[in-house]
Amino acid sequence: MSSKRRYVTNTTSWALPxxxxxxxxxxxxxLEPVPFQGVSGSVAFxxxxxxxxxxxxxxxxxxxxxxxxxxxxxxxxxxxxALARDSAGYVVGLESGVFEWIPVVxxxxxxxxxxxxxxxxxxxxxxxxxxxxxxxxxxxDEENGGINLIADFENALTIEEALEILR
Numbered sequence: 001m002s003s004k005r006r007y008v009t010n011t012t013s014w015a016l017p018x019x020x021x022x023x024x025x026x027x028x029x030x031l032e033p034v035p036f037q038g039v040s041g042s043v044a045f046x047x048x049x050x051x052x053x054x055x056x057x058x059x060x061x062x063x064x065x066x067x068x069x070x071x072x073x074x075x076x077x078x079x080x081x082a083l084a085r086d087s088a089g090y091v092v093g094l095e096s097g098v099f100e101w102i103p104v105v106x107x108x109x110x111x112x113x114x115x116x117x118x119x120x121x122x123x124x125x126x127x128x129x130x131x132x133x134x135x136x137x138x139x140x141d142e143e144n145g146g147i148n149l150i151a152d153f154e155n156a157l158t159i160e161e162a163l164e165i166l167r
Contacts, residue, residue, distance in 0.1 A: 038076060038094040039136060041147035043104055044087045046129070047154035054109040055080035056120070056151060058090045060136075061101040064166055068114040068159050075099065091143075099136045101166070104151040118156035122166075123147050129155070130165055 039060060058081070059074040075095070081088040092102075102123035108116040121129030123136060129150040138144055157165070 035141040036091065036093065036143045037096070037141055038092050038138060039099075039102060039144045039147045040089070040091040041145060041149065042087050042089050043081055043149045043151050045083070045085075046150055046152045049083055049153055050106075050108070052109045053083065054107040054116070056083060056104060056106050057081060058092055058149065059103055059105050060092050060094055060099045061103075062097060062099055064100055064133075064163060065159060066163075068117075071105070071114050071117055071159050094138045096138055096140045099138065101133050102136055102147060102149065103162070104149050106151070106153070106156055114159070118158065119162040120151035120153060120156055121149055122162075123149055130157070130162075133166055 039058075043056075043058060058078040060076045061073075062075050065071045065073065075097075076092040078090040078092050081090055104120040104122065106118045106120050107113070108118070110116075123134050124131035125134040126132065129152040136144060136147060
């Protein structure tokens with residue numbers, strides 16, 4: 001009986017690695033990295049970071065939001081930005097298409113969405129945080145890098161104020 005156990009143990013000890021190698025060989029083409037699709041860049045911070053900051057993120061919208069609740073309907077959003085320096089990098093994965101608005105959004109700690117959100121700036125065709133918005137085209141399997149923004153903590157805007165400027 002003990003020889004049977006050794007035989008079974010020996011069979012399973014080489015069968016599992018062989019199966020893994022066979023699966024790996026069959027999927028070799030599927031293991032290549034998938035290209036990132038979306039926007040990336042950096043956010044330069046201006047002004048003092050409020051103590052009540054829960055997070056700062058970059059969002060992307062196909063169309064300009066109409067209401068506070070529309071601000072939650074982003075097409076993509078970054079991870080929270082690292083706020084320990086004067087600038088931070090970001091990436092936002094997106095589907096292909098044209099995006100009208102790429103804002104930097106601040107969330108106040110302890111205040112529910114959307115009331116706790118403020119707009120700190122957006123991607124512009126000028127050099128300021130709130131110049132006219134620049135459209136961004138995202139094409140399939142491509143990263144649209146260099147979408148750099150300014151987050152101005154001293155001039156945080158409500159959604160109504162931001163949309164008034166954009167229109």
